[in-house]
Amino acid sequence: MIKKRIEIIPSVLSMDLACIKESLKMIPNSVNMLHLDVMDGHYVNNITFGPVFLRSMRRATRKKIDAHLMITNPDKYASDFMDCGADLISFHPETSSKPLKLIQQIKKRGVKAGLALNPDIPVKSILKYLPHVDYVLLMSVFPGFAGQEFIESVLEKIDYLKRERGRMKFAIEIDGGINNLTGRRSIERGAEWIVSGSYLFRGGSVQKNIERILYDA
Ligand code: DX5
Ligand code: ZN
Numbered sequence: 761m762i763k764k765r766i767e768i769i770p771s772v773l774s775m776d777l778a779c780i781k782e783s784l785k786m787i788p789n790s791v792n793m794l795h796l797d798v799m800d801g802h803y804v805n806n807i808t809f810g811p812v813f814l815r816s817m818r819r820a821t822r823k824k825i826d827a828h829l830m831i832t833n834p835d836k837y838a839s840d841f842m843d844c845g846a847d848l849i850s851f852h853p854e855t856s857s858k859p860l861k862l863i864q865q866i867k868k869r870g871v872k873a874g875l876a877l878n879p880d881i882p883v884k885s886i887l888k889y890l891p892h893v894d895y896v897l898l899m900s901v902f903p904g905f906a907g908q909e910f911i912e913s914v915l916e917k918i919d920y921l922k923r924e925r926g927r928m929k930f931a932i933e934i935d936g937g938i939n940n941l942t943g944r945r946s947i948e949r950g951a952e953w954i955v956s957g958s959y960l961f962r963g964g965s966v967q968k969n970i971e972r973i974l975y976d977a
Contacts, residue, residue: 764931764952768943768970769826771795771935771957772817773808773906784821788967793824793848795935795955797906798841800831803855804904811840818845826955828876828935830903831855835862842869850874850897850933853886863892874933878902883917893930895953896921900946901936906957910937918949943973 772794775783787794796814801807817825824847831837834851835858841849849866853859853875866873872894875886879899886896898917901908914934921932933953934946943954960969 767953769793769795769955770960771955773797774957774961786966793826795826798829803832804830806904811844815844842871848872850876852876879911879914883920895931895933897933899936910942915949922950940972
């Protein structure tokens with residue numbers, strides 16, 4: 761199988777949003793994707809970004825925007841995020857009345873579709889969707905807030921996905937509590953897309969922090 765390249769994906773939630781253009785300038789050219797956490801105050805206890813914000817971001821960057829929908833009705837709202845320029849959309853399967861239909865609708869528009877899995881949801885529960893998705897987002901914290909501690913047991917889900925993947929092409933994304941150590945362990949275990957918020961924007965150079973995830977032990 762072709763080894764997928766590792767993508768470090770900065771999470772917009774941890775950027776200085778009052779100076780979004782300056783924050784975007786801190787992101788090195790090697791970064792291809794940005795992660796946008798969409799929270800509705802209903803599925804999770806926090807409210808963040810909507811389509812209007814995404815549209816502004818779309819104008820401010822050429823990087824791909826990975827919209828992570830933590831909302832109760834993705835069937836209704838996913839198209840708004842696509843209209844505003846999302847390149848990838850993930851949603852939590854339990855929030856959709858017809859997950860497969862939504863995956864197909866997303867892909868039909870040329871947008872990559874992913875399923876996001878909370879730490880307490882068995883990965884086996886999405887087995888039937890795996891041939892259809894472009895990526896699986898494994899949550900390594902409970903969704904809602906940046907800056908939480910990495911849940912180590914989630915790494916076992918990577919083993920399962922790698923076993924099941926065979927000729928399927930989905931990427932494995934991990935999200936929550938990623939720093940140099942947990943990021944490194946996730947990569948070694950087989951995750952390919954690594955979302956990181958607080959760690960990357962904790963100060964100092966974002967490039968250096970990315971390198972610490974990629975190259976430090
Ligand atoms: C949590 C979000 C994460 C979060 C990551 O609900 O889905 O994407 O922004 O932030 P850190 O890296 O600080 O855990
Ligand atoms: Zn996220």
